[in-house]
Amino acid sequence: MVDAFKVQLQACAERLMFLIDCFSRTRVLVVGDLTLDEFLTGQVERISREAPVLILRHESTKQVPGGGANAVYNLAKLGAHVKAVGLLGKDEQGRSLHELLVVAGIDTQGVFFDPHRPTVTKTRISGHSRQSVTQQIVRVDRKSEQLPDTDLQQQLAAYIYSQIDSVDAVVCSDYGDGVLTQPVINAALAHPRTIVDSQTQLAQYQKATIFTPNLPEAELAVGYQIDDATTLAQAGKDLLALTQATHVLITRGEQGMSLFRRDGVVTHIPAFNRTEVFDVTGAGDTVVAALTLGLASGASFWEAAILGNLAASIVVRQFGTTTTTALEMKTALQALLEE
Template identity: 45%
Template structure:
């Protein structure tokens, strides 16, 4: 099976995938510790640089592009510097950002991390500043979003909804995407942080343990309740598959056929940072399905992809070559 997975990696190339969701600009402000302020007991940092990294749904977009997918990013950005920089970064990765709707009335969702360190000290995050509007989309912006989706979604090989709770995926957007994918026979998957139970009719669902627990009103899942959670989400959403990721314990795939497959992690010893690994899992699985994989094959390939990115700091991606190498190392 693992050799089949290596061959499957080639099939991911140029598959058309639409990723709809909350596009986030992760901004890293770098500073060198200079001294303690006289005004207050705080560090003074000398500005050393600024980097914008795709976050939220934009991280899923970045991951799909790195794997060779032909990516159509759909979301809302502000008429601001963060939105422009995020668009430029994704365009440089050959992502199609024509689906970015600019809304001058709301800022681009931005998470700014102030990072400090010196020559002999470890680089650390000092503070994070979040900027977003906690209001639903205006009717005009929502309609522009819907128009783009309706005009382009039917030619996709796969569709992902990446819902981080920042209001891009309105009830109308959610309903439209599910109905269009179902009528066109396009595989669709949702990764929703807060309201996955609103996605009845979606074909596939990805949740981590805590998200699945929250969705069902629980505080934590053990081995037995995880099985029940997977079955319950599958049944209530009338989905074909539910994938619950479990950190160092791997992931478990629940299928409508009744099959339950647990996929252990490929290497526990080299985990560096799990940030954004869920986005990697989702897009790898969907590109694999677009390439003709079964649900189990797609989930196994996604597991290998996650195993690569967790060995890298921050929100990271994996390339086809790295993915093939990881599978090859496991075979050996």
């Protein structure tokens, strides 16, 4: 970590610890593309005689919330009171995901079942031999390209409007799977503190509070490659102009994060963990969760970005879609200060 930044971190450590303690008092509504992540693992037995493919002897299947549901799950694990809004199919995967959310103490009154579309499911099939590590072989995605019926879109929007005054923040977790249509987006933007994590179509979320694109998403939105300080600075300006947001936070992997303000101020935050990165799956959802809880607890945008960075530095140390807790964040912060 850069010495100058470490001095800044030490100066605000007590404040950050206080903000993390406030997470459990926050109420957040998440509108998102709820996804079930499946991890199917087996041992390779032989090559099939039917085709040149591996035959796996099944060992385990793990199901965890993914996509927008991972954002929901991250917020709950960090201690927030969470209301989930989205769609599930009337299928086994939908029932499994719904149960995972309920068991985690998440309010699912805003989760509706769509009889015409399947639950978005991403099944990762991995294999290993007796003396090798497990490796992913293929991923099977299950989803519909059609938008939800108009009636369902209006039901989602109506529920969001009914809950606006009861939450401290609204998160839009848009993976492009059809939940966040314009009526739903308009309802979400009615809250004065709306955090947007969208893979595409950022311009649909005009005047949201803050956007959190990663580098590829930012490049897609501005239409050019971000490969140096000049293009990064220009991208921040262009994204603010495109979205009319108050802030944009571009997450840049091992290069850290860059926070852009409408008044032209840019702050660069170094990555807290660059050496123990095993899997970045779902790390963006973790950033959004911790950042949102920081803002809902009274943090400045810089402080909230620090908290998002801290939370992400923990989950990338683990394989698969994972979460962290407020206690783990405090422990990680203390470890950083003692380095």
